[in-house]
Amino acid sequence: MGTKSSMLANVENTRQLLASKSIHVCVIGIGRIGLPTALSFANYGLETTGVDVNDKLIEMINTGNYPLKDEPGFDTIFDNVRKNKKLNATKDIQQALSKSELIILSLPTPMDSKNIPDYSALLTVANSLNNFIKSGTVIVVESTVEPGFVENELIPLIEGDGSRIKCGMDFSVSACPETANPGEILDDFKKLPRVIGAIDKITTEIVSEIYKHVFNVEIVKMPNCRTANAVKLTTNVFRDVNIAFINEIAILFEKLDIDIMTVLQAASKKYNFQVHYPGAGVGGPCLPVNSYQMLNSAKKLNDSIKLKIIENARQINESMPEHVIELLSDALNEIGKSIKGSTIGLLGASYKPNVKDIQLSPIEQIIKKLEALNAKIKIYDPYFKSQNVFSHKTEDSFLDSITNTDAAIIITAHNEFHNLSPTLFVEKMASPVIVDTRGMMDVHAAKKAGIIFRGIGRGGI
Numbered sequence: 001m002g003t004k005s006s007m008l009a010n011v012e013n014t015r016q017l018l019a020s021k022s023i024h025v026c027v028i029g030i031g032r033i034g035l036p037t038a039l040s041f042a043n044y045g046l047e048t049t050g051v052d053v054n055d056k057l058i059e060m061i062n063t064g065n066y067p068l069k070d071e072p073g074f075d076t077i078f079d080n081v082r083k084n085k086k087l088n089a090t091k092d093i094q095q096a097l098s099k100s101e102l103i104i105l106s107l108p109t110p111m112d113s114k115n116i117p118d119y120s121a122l123l124t125v126a127n128s129l130n131n132f133i134k135s136g137t138v139i140v141v142e143s144t145v146e147p148g149f150v151e152n153e154l155i156p157l158i159e160g161d162g163s164r165i166k167c168g169m170d171f172s173v174s175a176c177p178e179t180a181n182p183g184e185i186l187d188d189f190k191k192l193p194r195v196i197g198a199i200d201k202i203t204t205e206i207v208s209e210i211y212k213h214v215f216n217v218e219i220v221k222m223p224n225c226r227t228a229n230a231v232k233l234t235t236n237v238f239r240d241v242n243i244a245f246i247n248e249i250a251i252l253f254e255k256l257d258i259d260i261m262t263v264l265q266a267a268s269k270k271y272n273f274q275v276h277y278p279g280a281g282v283g284g285p286c287l288p289v290n291s292y293q294m295l296n297s298a299k300k301l302n303d304s305i306k307l308k309i310i311e312n313a314r315q316i317n318e319s320m321p322e323h324v325i326e327l328l329s330d331a332l333n334e335i336g337k338s339i340k341g342s343t344i345g346l347l348g349a350s351y352k353p354n355v356k357d358i359q360l361s362p363i364e365q366i367i368k369k370l371e372a373l374n375a376k377i378k379i380y381d382p383y384f385k386s387q388n389v390f391s392h393k394t395e396d397s398f399l400d401s402i403t404n405t406d407a408a409i410i411i412t413a414h415n416e417f418h419n420l421s422p423t424l425f426v427e428k429m430a431s432p433v434i435v436d437t438r439g440m441m442d443v444h445a446a447k448k449a450g451i452i453f454r455g456i457g458r459g460g461i
C-alpha cells in the first residue's frame, strides 16, 4: 500500500501478524458464505466480527444456536469457535470497522425481477466503509460481481470525494470470489483453490498470504480484481450453458426414443466429456444470476458484443418448468385425466439436492403454472417440513405428500428421494403418475410396478 502507515504492509509483516494472531477481521454479510468464512478466520485464532443487518441471525450466532444446519461439519467448527470465543456478531458496522484491519465483503448479489444484477448491498456498505474504515485497511470482495465492478463502481464509492481516504494509499482492495458449493461448503473450503486478484501486486501477495494460512489451500494469483471476478463467472456460466445444452438434447431424445441417462453414462467414458444432467430448471443464488451478470457486462458495452450462447442457455433453462408441465399433462392424458382439478404432489422444493434453499428454485414456476391450470398442490421437502414455500404450507411427511394424489413430480434430487419404492407410490396415490425431472427412479422397476412414468429426456425406455 501507499505511504501511510499500515499494519498489513508487506508479506513478511503479514506473516508475523498471522503468527501472533493479531489481525482483526470483519466479515460483512454472514449468510451462507459469510458465516463459514467468519468461522474459519475465528477458528484460525483471529479475532473476528461478523456484521449483518439480520437481528435474528446475530442473536442466533451470539447465543450458540447456529444456523446452516444443512452444512456438514458446521456444528464442529461452530463449537470450536464458541469455545475459543473469537467470533462475535453485531449490527454495529461502525464499531466493527473501527477495529478491523481486514474486511471481507460477503454480501448478497442477487438480481431484480428484470434479471438486472442488484449490487445495492455492496453499494450501501461501501458508504459505511468510506466513513468508518481505519487507515491501512485491506478489503476483500468475496461476493460474486461482474468483472470491472470492483474497479469502476465499488472503489470510487469507498473513496467518496477522496478527502478522507484514497485507494492504494489508505486502503486496499482485493477480489477473492467465493466458489464453495452449498451443502459442502466447509469441505470445499479445505480443498478448492482461492483465486485472488487485487489493485496492486503487494495487496495480492498480502491477501494470498492470509488465505494460504487460514484455509491452507492452493492460491491462484490473478493480475487484477476483474480477472479474478471473470474466473468465477466463467466457471458458473460454463455450467449453466452446459446444463442448457443437455436439457435441449434431452427434449430431442424424448422424441427420438433415446434415454438421456443411458447416453450420459456412456458419454462419460470419454476422457474429455464433462457430464451435466437435465432437470426442471437451474436455480440458486449463483448460476442464473452469474449468467445475467455476464450478459450485463456485455450490455454495458452498448450491445456491441452479443453473448448469444449464454442468452439462449438462459432461455432453455428457464423453459424447463414448462416442459415439466407438458410431461405431466401428457402422462395424465394417458389415463384420461387432466391437470385441471388434479392433485399434484411436488417432491423437493430446494433448487439443489440436500440443501435448505429455495432461491430461484424451479418449483416456483412449476407452482405458478399448476395454479394457473387449477391444479391442487401438495409439497414435500425434507428441509422444509410444515413450512411456507411460495405461499403453500408444505406437508410434514413424504407419505402425506403422495397420498391420494393424481400425480407426483420429483423436482429435487434430495437423498431422501433416492431408491423410492415404486409400489409405495402405486399403493398410496389415486393414480400412479410420476414425472421424474432428475433421473431418480429406476424406470424399469417403476413401469413394472404400474407407474405411468415420464422423465426429462427419458425416451426409449
Ligand SMILES: NC(=O)c1ccc[n+]([C@@H]2O[C@H](COP(=O)([O-])OP(=O)(O)OC[C@H]3O[C@@H](n4cnc5c(N)ncnc54)[C@H](O)[C@@H]3O)[C@@H](O)[C@H]2O)c1
Pocket (backbone or CB within 6 Å): 028, 029, 030, 031, 032, 033, 034, 051, 052, 053, 054, 057, 106, 107, 108, 109, 121, 124, 125, 142, 143, 144, 145, 177, 178, 179, 180, 181, 182, 285, 286
Ligand atoms: N450461496 C452460494 O451458493 C454462493 C456460493 C459462492 C458464492 N456466493 C456469493 O457469495 C455472496 C453472498 O452470498 P450468500 O449466499 O452467502 O448470501 P446470503 O443471502 O446467504 O447472505 C448474505 C448476508 O448478507 C446480509 N446482508 C444483506 N445486506 C446487508 C448489509 N447492507 N449489511 C450487512 N449485511 C447485509 C444478509 O442479511 C445475509 O445474512 C454472493 O455474492 C453470492 O453470489 C454464494
